[in-house]
Structures are given as C-alpha cells and as structure tokens.
Amino acid sequence: MIVCVAVVGHQNNPLYIQSFTDADDALKLHHIVHCSLDVVDERVNNPKKSGPTLNDTFLGLLYPTENYKVYGYLTNTKVKFILVTTDLDVRDADVRNEVPCCIC
C-alpha cells in the first residue's frame, strides 16, 4: 500500500506531497521523503556505484526503513518522484510500471 507520494522540483523544493495515512504519521513520512532526496543525489552523482542504470529514469529502491520502502524516479528535468510504500512483497518491476502511469 502506498502511504506517501511526493513530487520534488529540481532545486529540491517540494512541489506536491500527499500522504495517505493518519495525520500523526504525516511528519514522519515527510522526513523519510526528505532523507531520500539525499539518496537520489548520491545515485545521480556517483556513476561508479550506479553502474548500468546510469541513464535510467527509474532509480529503484532508494532505501528501506523499518516499515517502509522508498522508491525514486528522476525525470530529465530533474523533477523527482518519491514513492513510499508499506507493501513488503512489492517488486521493483511492478513499481517501475506504475510510476509512468502516475506521471500521465
């Protein structure tokens, strides 16, 4: 289940954040999104570690926290889409297909 979606502009300014759980969790989700921005920057600036996925728009699993998994997608115009989900069984490929649908 997706608990939070965030769209972040190219200067790391938040454009849209929407959480889909109870209100007291919202701040924690915002913090998670904020931390994942650093991971995105790291992936983009470290070509050695990224390897074959250098030019991919979909960044894959950014980092797993205790309950959540965070996925990232980076467009050509440096707009980042961050997806926080609680679904522990979800696979990379499924998320990879869902994100382009969300953009349209």
Next chain:
Amino acid sequence: MGREVSESCIDNLLMEMVSTYCNRFYANKPELAARRIEAIGYQVGHQLSERYTMERPRFTDHLEAIKFICKDFWSELFKKQIDNLKTNHRGTFVLQDNHFRWLTRMSIDQSPENGASGEPSIIADDKAVESMHLYFPCGIIRGALSNLGIPCAVSADISNLPACSFVVRIKA
C-alpha cells in the same frame, strides 16, 4: 488528451503576438518587446521540454541534450528535424534549419518605387521585423535547454531566408 488546433491558427497567433508587442504594447521600445517575446518563448520551451522528455532515459551530457532538441523536440514542434548541427566543442552550437516553418509564410517587401533596390534602411527594417519573429523560437530553445539543466544564450541568424540558424552559447 489535449485538443488540437490547425496550423494556421498557430501561425496567426504568432504573427499577432509579435505585431501586438511591437506595435501596441511596447511601441517605441523594440528591445523591451523583444525581451518580452523571448520570455514567453522561454516559458513555452520550459513546459514543452518537460512534456517531451517524459519517457526518455536521461541525458549523459550537453551534446545529447542538444541532439534531443535537434531531433525529437524539433520534430514535435515543426514536423521536421534540424538539418545541420555544428559545434566548436567549446560550448557553442549552431542549429541550422533550411526551411524554418514559421518563416515560410513571410515575404520581404521589395517595393520598387523606393528608388534603388538596395536601400539600406528598407532592408534593415525588413530584417528587424523578421528578427522580431525569431525571438520566440530562440526563447523556446533557451527554455527547453535550461529546463534540462543547461543555461545558455540563444540568438538567431537569418542571412538567407527561408533557412535560419540558431546559435546556442552554453554559459560555462
């Protein structure tokens, strides 16, 4: 998804925009009119580049982004690609379109009653009018490139119609 309009509508809109900005809004200040038109083009290019780069993998360097502008972006806008791309490998690119769509309907007024056919002031006026029309596509290119992370300056060169060259200088 979106609505479509006929191409003549776009042509008319552009002509009207240039003439309004030059003759009504900034009647005696052509530099301001030019700047305003270029700013409109910047906005349009900014948003169009977002839309057209949606599905693609990311660009590795400046040359890839310029090639995207020459091929995909230009085909979406003008249904053809840029005919010639030159670079000095030091941040300057020249994009040449041999039949620029928005200039094909433009004529050069060569009225014979103005004495010698080479009167410099008449020719200069025509060039000024044509260059006004080119600020919009310059702005589009600049907006698209800056959205892709490449700040630059774009100018146009119309030494021989209907061919048109856009000179892109990347700011280091």
